[in-house]
Amino acid sequence: LPAWSFDGGQFFNRAWSEIPIINFCGQIYPLDVRNLGLTILEKSLLIRTNFIKRQQFWGGTSPTDRHKIRKEFVENMNNGDYVLCARGGGNFSYRLYETIMSGRIPLFIDTDCVLPFDNYINWNKLFPIVKINEINNIVDILLEFHNKSQGNFIEIQNNLRRIWEGWLSPYGFFKNINRIIKES
Numbered sequence: 708l709p710a711w712s713f714d715g716g717q718f719f720n721r722a723w724s725e726i727p728i729i730n731f732c733g734q735i736y737p738l739d740v741r742n743l744g745l746t747i748l749e750k751s752l753l754i755r756t757n758f759i760k761r762q763q764f765w766g767g768t769s770p771t772d773r774h775k776i777r778k779e780f781v782e783n784m785n786n787g788d789y790v791l792c793a794r795g796g797g798n799f800s801y802r803l804y805e806t807i808m809s810g811r812i813p814l815f816i817d818t819d820c821v822l823p824f825d826n827y828i829n830w831n832k833l834f835p836i837v838k839i840n841e842i843n844n845i846v847d848i849l850l851e852f853h854n855k856s857q858g859n860f861i862e863i864q865n866n867l868r869r870i871w872e873g874w875l876s877p878y879g880f881f882k883n884i885n886r887i888i889k890e891s
Contacts, residue, residue, distance in 0.1 A: 711729060718809060728757060793815075
């Protein structure tokens with residue numbers, strides 16, 4: 708089941724650049740997979756990173772500060788080419804769906820997660836997927852995808868947004884579930 712959040716309609720394309728920008732805003736402790744991915748990415752001189760690391764969910768803020776925290780999260784996501792998406796407390800990434808909704812390209816660390824509609828959507832063509840046992844190669848996997856995307860970077864972003872609208876938004880999800888049930 709996809710994770711849903713408010714779609715602020717803030718989708719816009721980013722042009723391809725030689726050095727990719729990888730963003731992340733969120734809780735890192737005690738989430739070892741996220742922390743390891745961020746640490747490896749930060750050490751690379753071949754990419755640019757823009758990470759906002761928080762020690763607690765929602766930054767441990769009071770409800771009155773959540774609007775500010777959410778705004779920082781959305782701005783961070785929109786101001787990069789890729790967003791690191793790795794599991795949180797469960798074996799899925801809520802951030803993955805928010806990234807796809809925003810038309811940004813996930814850099815997905817796969818901890819044996821199940822992606823929805825994988826019989827209908829070839830996720831491997833849409834964004835770089837890093838198997839957990841290949842995490843030390845995360846920069847190489849990202850750069851290979853990024854360099855191959857030079858001629859169709861904007862198309863990839865548009866495809867991700869269309870997939871969110873047509874398959875992962877609440878409307879798209881239930882429309883396709885009904886179709887799949889009818890096909891069975």
